[in-house]
Amino acid sequence: MARVSCSDPAPDPVPDVRRRLLDVAAEVLAEEGPSALTTRRLTREVGTSTMAVYTHFGSMPALVREVVADGFAQLCARVGAVPRTDDTLHDLTTVAAAYRQHALAHPRLYAVMFGSASLGGYRLSDEDKGVGLEAFGQLVAVVERAMAAGTLRRDDPAAVAGQLWTALHGYIMLEQAGFHRVVDDPEDALLHPMLGHLVAGLAADRMPG
Amino acid sequence: MARVSCSDPAPDPVPDVRRRLLDVAAEVLAEEGPSALTTRRLTREVGTSTMAVYTHFGSMPALVREVVADGFAQLCARVGAVPRTDDTLHDLTTVAAAYRQHALAHPRLYAVMFGSASLGGYRLSDEDKGVGLEAFGQLVAVVERAMAAGTLRRDDPAAVAGQLWTALHGYIMLEQAGFHRVVDDPEDALLHPMLGHLVAGLAADRMPG
DNA sequence: CATGCTGTCATAACGTCGTTATCGTCACTC
DNA sequence: GAGTGACGATAACGACGTTATGACAGCATG
Known part of the structure; x- marks a missing residue:
């Protein structure tokens, strides 16, 4: 048993x-x-x-592939474990924080997952990316809820989620590459304002111009 | 001779x-x-x-180091070659475009430059990062001019430039990792709106809230 | 010219890498 | 007990980064 x-x-x-x-x-x-x-x-x-x-x-790359798949599953679980509330804007923040927290806790694994850190002959396969995109799907869902609640302007949820993901991922990559010495407190000077401006742009009721 | x-x-x-x-x-x-x-x-x-x-x-890593240094110099030159105009907002766009264009033209080199693609035992040294930050300095200068011209709200130029760089870098990384299948036209659905919202947030005269 | 020095590179070797062939050893079925 | 198949220990292959050794050229000095 x-x-x-x-x-x-x-x-x-x-x-x-x-x-x-x-x-x-x-x-x-x-x-x-x-x-x-x-x-x-x-x-x-x-x-x-x-x-x-x-x-x-x-082969060794095949073993790495499974490690990466596990990594994506863990990331997915970590993001999925964030409690969803009625405050969809707050959910966006907590989901992003959980995503970054997981990346920070497993920096080398995260780097391998996203094609950085070549690790011998291992290359991201399409199915690997598919698993990775499941985690992305969770972000899309949060964005969709935010649009339904009127927090974000109606738009292609995948595109909007992609913008948030792109910015967050860029921050994490530069953070891990050690390029954040450009400012004293990267989190306060870069991450939060950047996401804030982005969300503000996505939420604005009045059209620009 | x-x-x-x-x-x-x-x-x-x-x-x-x-x-x-x-x-x-x-x-x-x-x-x-x-x-x-x-x-x-x-x-x-x-x-x-x-x-x-x-x-x-x-050693081989030392050779790679010089290749990377050359890569940063080329990136620096490419960005520096963008003509500066009186339209500081336009300059931000063209500089960002030149940066991305260079990354797209030399994807593997760009990946090695920014710590992705480990390439044997080579690791980014602090002086390598210093060379890389020279290119970043150009973006800071453009941001400073935009602030002086009143296009962008007054703020820490390094922080603001860092936000733009972060978003752009994230886009390039995901693009090269092959994760942009989430939308049909990534450039139109992700890059341009994202930078647009970011710049709008940085330019807004009225305070949020 | 002979001499020694220095920078350059060819040769061969060392240890480690991923991978494979071979073969022994189990647990299982009939 | 014989046959079978999965597992893994041993040893080898070629390729890797690196190093020791030595040959050779250029050049200064005697």
Whole structure:
């Protein structure tokens, strides 16, 4: 009888080589970066041979692909866990904050997820992007609710959500690349005003001009 | 008598191994991506041995560093070549367009420049970022002129320029990662409205609320 | 001219990488 | 007990970045 629950500690003395490979891979990636995630290092850590990677995943890029898929799923779950309220504008803020928080907590994984940090021969596949776009779909939903509530001007929800995502993603990328020394407090000087101006532009009732 | 002019074809039959290494490296990087830029491949292409890399640069990451520095210089020059007019708002647009145009023309180099696409052991150094920030300084200058002209509200020019840069950079990153399938015409649905709302928010004379 | 020095690069090697072929070892079925 | 298939340990392949060694050219000095 296999118990299944959130964050099972270690019920099995040999808890599935495949699962451990994925977990240790994510761990090594998170702690030491993409260049440390090698076949030999990973299998040594798990206590098996390099063949384990190939019997379970076929190749190292395929293993990375699953790590990335897990990363997208976690991001999706993190964003999905944000409680939705009647204040749709507030929801936009909290969802964006959760997104950024997750990216900050897993910077290397986030970088690999979005095509940065090449990590050997691994490249984003279309299905990977599909999984990533599920998280984006949540943002679209929030935008749609905001439009329905009259908080945002009616427009293509995907386009509006895309604008918010683009700005947020750009902030995260520059933050992780270390280019935010241009101002003292990037969050107060860059992120919040930028999103504020963007939301204001998207919310304005009166047409510009 | 060494002739020096823009884009000299090939005056010298052996035009400096060091220079050729840098040029071919940039070429291979641009055409086949970071994973193709190996010591052996590069030196084979140039027609020398791997030692040439070490006598001239010390290591492969150091060579990449110079390629990146060249890339920042080119970006800087490209943005600097945009004619400044009396219409400071128009200048903001043309400068941003030139920036994006350069990134689109050299996508792999741009990715390496900004910390994406790890490229072996190479990491952005602080001085690399310093060179990159020179290009940013040009945007700050344009913003300052716009504030002086009353086009943009008075504020910290670096912060305002940072917001524009962040949004633009985010767009370019997602564009190159292939995540822009969310809308049909990303440029019209994402980039232009986003920058428009941002500039509108930065330009508004009346305070929000 | 001979000499030593310096910068440049060819050759070959070291250790590590991803990957593969081979083969032993289990758990299972009949 | 024999047969089967999944798993993984061992060892090897080619390619990687890097290094040690040495050959060769240019050039100053005796």
